[in-house]
Amino acid sequence: EELSQAQYDTVYNFLSLVIASQLFTALFIVMSLRRVLPKYRAALIISATVCGIAAYHYFRIFDSFREAYVTDAVGGQGVYTLAEGVSFNVAYRYVDWLLTVPLLLLEAIAVLALARKTQTSLLVRLIPASALMIVLGYPGEISDDVTTKMIWGALSTIPFAYILYVLFVELGRILAGAPREIAVTVRNLRLLLLGTWGVYPIAYLFPVLGIEGSDAFVAREVGYSVADILAKALFALVIFRIARLKSAYDD
Amino acid sequence: EELSQAQYDTVYNFLSLVIASQLFTALFIVMSLRRVLPKYRAALIISATVCGIAAYHYFRIFDSFREAYVTDAVGGQGVYTLAEGVSFNVAYRYVDWLLTVPLLLLEAIAVLALARKTQTSLLVRLIPASALMIVLGYPGEISDDVTTKMIWGALSTIPFAYILYVLFVELGRILAGAPREIAVTVRNLRLLLLGTWGVYPIAYLFPVLGIEGSDAFVAREVGYSVADILAKALFALVIFRIARLKSAYDD
Numbered sequence A, B: 001e002e003l004s005q006a007q008y009d010t011v012y013n014f015l016s017l018v019i020a021s022q023l024f025t026a027l028f029i030v031m032s033l034r035r036v037l038p039k040y041r042a043a044l045i046i047s048a049t050v051c052g053i054a055a056y057h058y059f060r061i062f063d064s065f066r067e068a069y070v071t072d073a074v075g076g077q078g079v080y081t082l083a084e085g086v087s088f089n090v091a092y093r094y095v096d097w098l099l100t101v102p103l104l105l106l107e108a109i110a111v112l113a114l115a116r117k118t119q120t121s122l123l124v125r126l127i128p129a130s131a132l133m134i135v136l137g138y139p140g141e142i143s144d145d146v147t148t149k150m151i152w153g154a155l156s157t158i159p160f161a162y163i164l165y166v167l168f169v170e171l172g173r174i175l176a177g178a179p180r181e182i183a184v185t186v187r188n189l190r191l192l193l194l195g196t197w198g199v200y201p202i203a204y205l206f207p208v209l210g211i212e213g214s215d216a217f218v219a220r221e222v223g224y225s226v227a228d229i230l231a232k233a234l235f236a237l238v239i240f241r242i243a244r245l246k247s248a249y250d251d
């Protein structure tokens, strides 16, 4: 597989952008912990952990990318090809998601500060479903075969749909009698989650959707990178904002 | 010894998963310290230390693995063989355990917040036994000979059995009159310890149990990696949970 100079730079710069976003969102959240009431700190600590884990994995992805694609053009201005003996590790993303997706759900539920029992009942269903979604997506991701990709993608979509069902239908039922202010928060948070998580299956499908060869590779890397910034860093900042507002309101 | 691409990736990805789990569990616990009462913080600080030590050793194990197994296939998609002049260092795990196993016992006893005298009397027996268990296991680990493996494994099992005896029989006697809530915590903690520590001797036995050649290598690495996540990171989170609940209860 070959990457043009522009393609190589695009992936490179996006990966670096993700590192900076995750790392400094994590630090920002840690520095801001004491600005919210203690009961909202759990959600913030989890957010910071999620962004930290992502930063770690993007350091690895970035290094892996730099080692895997090489050129012998002077000044690095040329065509990049795969090096001998080094692979670009696609699994880092899935290892990252395996840890961060359950934590993101935990974080979203934690900031609602629901009754302990309701919280547990939601989490025991959401967390295993999210792990299953990631595990089922992986074999499709590493396969070059469109049929294989479609089958695992479809299987992975089942737990994804279940998560959305729990968040939109069941959580809605639980919150039916909640004060308007909470209802609005939940609605917005859910929409943000849907909007950002929805980017992943789309990026997954780029190679299938007629984008070809190295363009598909670049589109997928950029797609996942943008999705990770939205689903983790932006999400963390929204959670922080909610925790701040609720802290002022509860005081 | 040769590893196929899939075998290489499996070990590689598990080692990276352990790094991320230990590192961010340690940071999570540090960030959460102030969320428990002061008397439970000792246990959390020890947890964070254990996970931190493990993260350090897994960085080393990961690097050692990457240097020891090499391929010259383009894009790294090929068979990996042992490089000349570099060994995959098995001792890191044992050095890690030598530090972390005594600390884990300390952490488990600390969170119970027993009377000082009882605590000391348990620890002076548990800690030397645990160190002995690790030291006796090492000569068997580095040997390729099944008989040698079995002999050292059996010797190492003696202190292991003694630890279980102290935790299940003696600790039970000490806690005979304790409130129900404490009794339940101890029972669960002990079962978790048994369930997770029990994985180590099983992984140790893979090469003996008829799994052969590089499959045994991969099974052992994955086995120890999973065991380390459960015995250290998951254990730390359970200790945190207990400390949180007890803090709420004591308040």
Ligand SMILES: CC1=C(/C=C/C(C)=C/C=C/C(C)=C/C=O)C(C)(C)CCC1
Pocket (backbone or CB within 6 Å): A096, A097, A100, A101, A104, A133, A134, A136, A137, A138, A152, A153, A154, A156, A157, A160, A197, A198, A200, A201, A204, A228, A231, A232
């Ligand atoms: C439905 C579906 C997928 C969904 C992935 C999602 C929803 C990932 C979310 C990741 C997040 C939120 C990471 C942030 O930490 C896969 C696995 C691409 C495979 C194709 C089908």
Ligand SMILES: CC1=C(/C=C/C(C)=C/C=C/C(C)=C/C=O)C(C)(C)CCC1
Pocket (backbone or CB within 6 Å): B096, B097, B100, B101, B104, B133, B134, B136, B137, B138, B152, B153, B154, B156, B157, B160, B197, B198, B200, B201, B204, B228, B231, B232
């Ligand atoms: C019984 C036995 C063993 C037990 C090892 C154990 C129980 C290790 C626990 C390690 C932990 C808990 C590490 C976490 O920090 C060995 C040495 C494999 C050798 C074979 C016999």
